[in-house]
Amino acid sequence: MARTPAPGTRRRILEASAKLFGEQGVRAVGMQQVIDATGVGKSLLYREFASKDELIAAWLRESDAQWWEQAEEVTAPHSGDPARQIMALMEFFQASVREPDFHGCIYYNTSSEFRDPAHPGRQEATLHLKGLRNWLRDMGAQAGAEDPDALADTLMLVIGGLLANGEVLGVDGPARMALATAELVLRQHCPNALAGAAL
Known part of the structure; x- marks a missing residue:
């Protein structure tokens, strides 16, 4: 009889994978490392995720959902002021770079590791980045760009x-110029929204 996964097995696998992928890069991590980190058997791992590609895609989808929740938290206090919401998101990016465990953007990192546009990891990374671009475009339109x-x-x-x-x-390093650059860009494209305002 096949073993029934314990409650939380999928969650443990995703959390362990997120740590490994984030620290070492996706290609460098093998499924055996995930098994060792979670303590689940190989059969249980492959019951939850039929392949490493499926695991990568699930990790990025979950990361995307979590990222947008965080983005909502930092921009919501500025509802009604789209230019300030954009700057709040830029501050969020700046703060993430300051985190001691920052190893680069998982979406850019993953897309650079998998050049095939059909790879599930690259597709999920692309969806996230397109979503971010669309959000910036929509906020810009609301700000009068x-x-x-x-x-x-x-x-x-x-x-x-x-x-x-x-x-x-x-x-x-150069990253310290990001907020000032973003403000200049906003003032160029949305002068009426920012006239006389201090971001």
């Missing part, structure tokens, strides 16, 4: 630079 797409794309470059430089050169 003449070209919300240009605003979103420029801010995506700032965010990507912040995360990449923060991981390699530290938060006191």
Whole structure:
């Protein structure tokens, strides 16, 4: 008779995988490491996740949901002020880079590890980043940007630079310029929303 997974097995696997993938990179982690970290048997692991690719995709989907919950928490206090909400999100990115266990953005990291557009990990990473770009575009439109797409794309470059430089050169390197740069971008694209305002 097949063993029934104990309650919380899937959760334990995802939590252990998140730690391993975040610290070592996705490709570097084998399924045996996940088994060792969780203490579950191989059959139980593969019952929950039929393949490593499936595990990677599930981890990124869950991470995406958690990320948007955090983003909502930091932007909600500024509801009705989309320009300030954008800056609140930028501050959230800056704070994440300052965390001692920051190893880069899991979405950019995963997409760079898997170049095949059809890979489930790359697809989930792309969905997250497109979602972020769409949010920035929508907030920009609400803030009165003449070209919300240009605003979103420029801010995506700032965010990507912040995360990449923060991981390699530290938060006191080029990453320290991210907030000031984002503010300049907002003032350029949304001058009426920010006229006389201190972000």
